[in-house]
Amino acid sequence: MFLLLKRTNNCGELRKKDAGKEIILNGWIDRIRDLGGIKFILLRDRYGKTQVFFDPNENNELYERAVTLGIEYTVAIKGIVKERPAEAVNSDMETGEIEILAKDLEIFSKSETPPIYVNREEDIAETTRLKYRYLDLRKERLQRNLFIRHKAMQATRKYLSENNFMEIETPYLTKSTPEGARDFVVPSRIKSGNFYALPQSPQIFKQLLMVSGFDRYFQIARCFRDEDFRADRQPEFTQIDIEASFVEMEDILNFGEGVVKAVFQETIGYIPETPFKRMTYAYATDTYGSDKPDTRYGMELKDITEYFKDNCTDFIAEVIKNGGCIKGFEVKNKASLFSRKKFDEYTDLAKSFGAAGLMWIAKDKDKAEPRSSIKKIAQKEINEIINDGIIEEDSIFFALSGERKVINKILGQLRNTVIREETEKAKGFDISWITDFPMFAWDEEENRLVAEHHPFTMPKIDEFEKYADDPLRINGQCYDLVINGYEMASGSVRIHRQDIQKKVFEMIGLSEEQINSKFGFLIEAFKYGPPPHAGMALGMDRLVAVITGEDSIKEVIAFPKTATGSDPMSDAPSVLDEKQLKELKIDVKN
RNA sequence: GGGGACGUGGUGCAGAUGGUUAGCAUGCCGGUCUGUCACACCGGUGGCCGCGAGUUCGAGUCUCGUCGUCCCCGCCA
Numbered sequence: 001m002f003l004l005l006k007r008t009n010n011c012g013e014l015r016k017k018d019a020g021k022e023i024i025l026n027g028w029i030d031r032i033r034d035l036g037g038i039k040f041i042l043l044r045d046r047y048g049k050t051q052v053f054f055d056p057n058e059n060n061e062l063y064e065r066a067v068t069l070g071i072e073y074t075v076a077i078k079g080i081v082k083e084r085p086a087e088a089v090n091s092d093m094e095t096g097e098i099e100i101l102a103k104d105l106e107i108f109s110k111s112e113t114p115p116i117y118v119n120r121e122e123d124i125a126e127t128t129r130l131k132y133r134y135l136d137l138r139k140e141r142l143q144r145n146l147f148i149r150h151k152a153m154q155a156t157r158k159y160l161s162e163n164n165f166m167e168i169e170t171p172y173l174t175k176s177t178p179e180g181a182r183d184f185v186v187p188s189r190i191k192s193g194n195f196y197a198l199p200q201s202p203q204i205f206k207q208l209l210m211v212s213g214f215d216r217y218f219q220i221a222r223c224f225r226d227e228d229f230r231a232d233r234q235p236e237f238t239q240i241d242i243e244a245s246f247v248e249m250e251d252i253l254n255f256g257e258g259v260v261k262a263v264f265q266e267t268i269g270y271i272p273e274t275p276f277k278r279m280t281y282a283y284a285t286d287t288y289g290s291d292k293p294d295t296r297y298g299m300e301l302k303d304i305t306e307y308f309k310d311n312c313t314d315f316i317a318e319v320i321k322n323g324g325c326i327k328g329f330e331v332k333n334k335a336s337l338f339s340r341k342k343f344d345e346y347t348d349l350a351k352s353f354g355a356a357g358l359m360w361i362a363k364d365k366d367k368a369e370p371r372s373s374i375k376k377i378a379q380k381e382i383n384e385i386i387n388d389g390i391i392e393e394d395s396i397f398f399a400l401s402g403e404r405k406v407i408n409k410i411l412g413q414l415r416n417t418v419i420r421e422e423t424e425k426a427k428g429f430d431i432s433w434i435t436d437f438p439m440f441a442w443d444e445e446e447n448r449l450v451a452e453h454h455p456f457t458m459p460k461i462d463e464f465e466k467y468a469d470d471p472l473r474i475n476g477q478c479y480d481l482v483i484n485g486y487e488m489a490s491g492s493v494r495i496h497r498q499d500i501q502k503k504v505f506e507m508i509g510l511s512e513e514q515i516n517s518k519f520g521f522l523i524e525a526f527k528y529g530p531p532p533h534a535g536m537a538l539g540m541d542r543l544v545a546v547i548t549g550e551d552s553i554k555e556v557i558a559f560p561k562t563a564t565g566s567d568p569m570s571d572a573p574s575v576l577d578e579k580q581l582k583e584l585k586i587d588v589k590n
Numbered sequence: 591g592g593g594g595a596c597g598u599g600g601u602g603c604a605g606a607u608g609g610u611u612a613g614c615a616u617g618c619c620g621g622u623c624u625g626u627c628a629c630a631c632c633g634g635u636g637g638c639c640g641c642g643a644g645u646u647c648g649a650g651u652c653u654c655g656u657c658g659u660c661c662c663c664g665c666c667a
Binding site for chain 2: 031033034035036037038039040042051053055056057070071084085087088090092093096112113114115116117119120122123124125126127128130177179180181182200201203225226227228229230231233349352353354413417420441450451452453454455456457490552562563564566568
């Protein structure tokens with residue numbers, strides 16, 4: 001028999017009421033406390049920890065064997081559940097009222113001294129954590145995060161299934177599409193010289209499923225994008241992908257709220273208020289400088305152009321004359337923490353974001369004279385702004401002058417930096433829908449119109465007709481869900497009318513030929529009665545990260561990759577051997 | 591593609607202005623200890639200072655390059 005001592009209980013469940021029972025636990029040795037005559041060990045599995053003790057007076061042979069135990073050995077303990085003596089109760093432990101008097105011990109496997117200490121919370125280099133991910137995953141934090149992720153997936157499936165959505169899988173080996181992110185590609189051996197692309201999302205397939213009559217579809221789908229990675233971006237990530245037919249935007253928002261609510265409730269018991277608050281893209285960008293604002297931190301952008309309308313400093317007068325504005329935001333209670341050097345750093349930062357310079361005003365506590373970068377040119381204006389209460393005592397005001405949209409964006413980035421670097425992390429969840437995104441954006445690099453969301457997004461029909469010759473004014477029927485400053489979901493009503501789709505492709509400069517070679521199968525499908533449909537995709541990794549309070553989605557993915565897309569554990573990506581390359585007819589140039 | 595930070599025993603960190611023996615904590619090993627719970631105490635082990643050039647009598651420290659990691663900008667429909 002292979003497993004001699006098979007567990008009867010897990011390490012998190014025994015209580016006082018179990019006293020006297022003979023049980024077997026299996027698990028890892030979390031900690032050893034050897035007092036010479038009596039030896040305590042903590043045994044750990046994913047359900048918890050239980051204290052076991054070895055008493056030489058009870059069984060000296062067993063005690064001698066226990067002396068050889070080391071941290072992270074995997075063992076079975078057979079023993080009797082004992083109520084702990086009153087003075088030895090540990091009220092910080094779930095199982096702290098009991099302990100196990102060991103009667104038998106089986107060592108399943110030994111462990112070398114681990115590079116990561118499972119029993120301790122300490123900062124470890126990310127590379128080490130990833131190289132020994134299986135050990136990092138033993139730790140409480142990741143065990144909890146992955147459990148919450150599991151619950152989130154179950155809640156998603158339950159809610160959507162109960163609402164008639166069918167879970168359908170779509171291919172991972174698919175066709176490269178233009179627009180959007182760079183594709184990860186997979187060479188075809190049988191059709192050498194041809195490549196599959198891994199899907200950036202199941203977008204086209206789910207629309208085809210709508211054509212097929214699966215009027216409510218969902219999938220917890222892996223997506224792949226070959227771009228540069230960040231704390232909230234991995235080369236592969238998971239989306240809750242949703243699509244429905246015969247619906248309009250409101251229906252999708254409703255389902256989206258349903259999923260998010262179910263996930264919050266089933267994971268941490270938090271019930272978000274519904275309906276979620278909404279703001280338009282125009283409002284969000286003008287008020288927060290971002291289309292994914294975290295409103296918990298305040299610091300709304302204020303237009304202070306009025307104060308400067310009589311100022312004759314060149315750059316200010318110029319901006320106002322050209323229809324630009326001066327806007328900024330207040331950082332409360334930080335004046336005393338900002339030295340001249342720090343203001344200079346923020347000025348450099350603003351410049352790196354594309355600003356010409358940064359205006360700052362600091363109203364120091366108990367000092368009559370404010371500090372400011374524009375003191376010499378705007379003494380009067382500064383005083384008026386302070387007198388009007390726009391800058392409170394001990395607060396700072398950062399401002400920029402220029403074209404409204406441009407400075408909104410830079411102020412938004414500065415605001416995010418202040419939030420990240422200077423502000424204590426806010427509690428709770430800030431959930432909002434952002435609506436009325438522009439349909440198109442101008443791509444400076446390619447010198448053409450591009451789809452802001454994706455080219456299957458239905459424009460607002462009235463605007464589409466009205467602004468046919470000024471497409472940047474057209475808004476799309478699309479929406480984002482933002483939670484705590486993260487873009488959590490994104491979706492749209494899709495185009496089901498061939499005439500509109502054709503027009504949109506034309507506007508973004510796709511030729512008939514390109515359309516046919518890239519999306520031909522979708523266009524073809526839409527000849528056969530496509531229903532009106534709409535959908536969205538929720539970022540599972542980000543959602544779970546927000547719920548668990550993690551800043552990086554790496555903390556909610558079992559085996560994540562580094563910022564350069566590598567895996568220190570398996571050493572992926574790696575070179576292929578000659579034989580594989582030959583089969584694929586691939587020559588690697590250097 | 592650009593900017594910033596970092597790389598020193600297994601792990602986490604310290605090593606002003608270059609100076610001979612690279613320090614601390616923890617782990618690990620050994621010892622003492624019968625109620626610990628981050629057990630305690632005593633002793634010990636452990637380092638090509640990411641890698642490669644260069645400057646110098648002398649480099650963990652300075653310069654250049656390179657590799658890796660993290661954060662940010664660009665990018666991410």
